[in-house]
Amino acid sequence: MRGPRLMRWSSMILLVAIVLSASNAVGSTMSVGIGAFGPGSTLTTFTGLADGTEVNGLTVNGILFNYSVGNGQVQIDGGPGTTNNIAPPNIVSVGNNTGVLSMTLPSFVDTFGYGYAVLNTVAVTAATTISLFSGATPVGVLSYNGVPDPTFAGGFAGIESTIPFNIVRVTFNSVAAPAFALDNIRTATTTVLVPEPSTMLLLGTGIAVLVFFRRTRKGI
Numbered sequence: 643m644r645g646p647r648l649m650r651w652s653s654m655i656l657l658v659a660i661v662l663s664a665s666n667a668v669g670s671t672m673s674v675g676i677g678a679f680g681p682g683s684t685l686t687t688f689t690g691l692a693d694g695t696e697v698n699g700l701t702v703n704g705i706l707f708n709y710s711v712g713n714g715q716v717q718i719d720g721g722p723g724t725t726n727n728i729a730p731p732n733i734v735s736v737g738n739n740t741g742v743l744s745m746t747l748p749s750f751v752d753t754f755g756y757g758y759a760v761l762n763t764v765a766v767t768a769a770t771t772i773s774l775f776s777g778a779t780p781v782g783v784l785s786y787n788g789v790p791d792p793t794f795a796g797g798f799a800g801i802e803s804t805i806p807f808n809i810v811r812v813t814f815n816s817v818a819a820p821a822f823a824l825d826n827i828r829t830a831t832t833t834v835l836v837p838e839p840s841t842m843l844l845l846g847t848g849i850a851v852l853v854f855f856r857r858t859r860k861g862i
Contacts, residue, residue, distance in 0.1 A: 727757025
């Protein structure tokens with residue numbers, strides 16, 4: 643009697659382990675340059691938006707922007723001028739720059755990037771950080787060092803992931819710089835997107851395992 647019962651419990655443990663392992667899946671991410679965004683990629687700028695336009699809650703080219711600190715902190719403005727892969731108008735912090743700028747994309751992609759600048763004229767370590775999410779599931783995180791280009795520290799921050807994502811959260815080094823600017827958001831799908839195994843698929847696998855052990859037990 644103990645043998646079949648032990649086998650049944652082993653099967654259940656295996657099923658739970660399979661489901662949990664998938665729910666915690668983390669993709670591999672790598673830094674990419676602006677050259678990774680070729681034909682077929684999407685460029686989002688803020689041309690035509692008036693200075694002073696509130697960014698928190700704004701939707702541009704299907705991208706929904708939210709700023710964790712709330713309204714009145716980030717807006718469309720001229721920023722530092724044409725520098726660091728940005729050109730007026732762009733997203734500029736005019737208040738609290740410690741918040742998280744979240745972007746909900748209109749579809750899943752595997753490559754994302756933007757030009758940025760921070761208010762400092764020397765090199766800044768981890769000037770900006772990108773966090774990727776597939777829904778609520780974290781996918782990966784990368785930070786980028788800013789260098790004077792030609793005046794303000796910044797550059798281009800690009801990231802590619804082996805797991806498709808649809809939410810991007812961006813932060814800036816508020817300790818090293820009191821303000822930031824962001825522009826020319828690029829998205830692309832460089833490979834055929836193959837969804838990660840879903841929970842239902844894993845559940846089916848677990849059921850198959852249970853059936854196998856059940857039949858094996860009956861055959862003994």
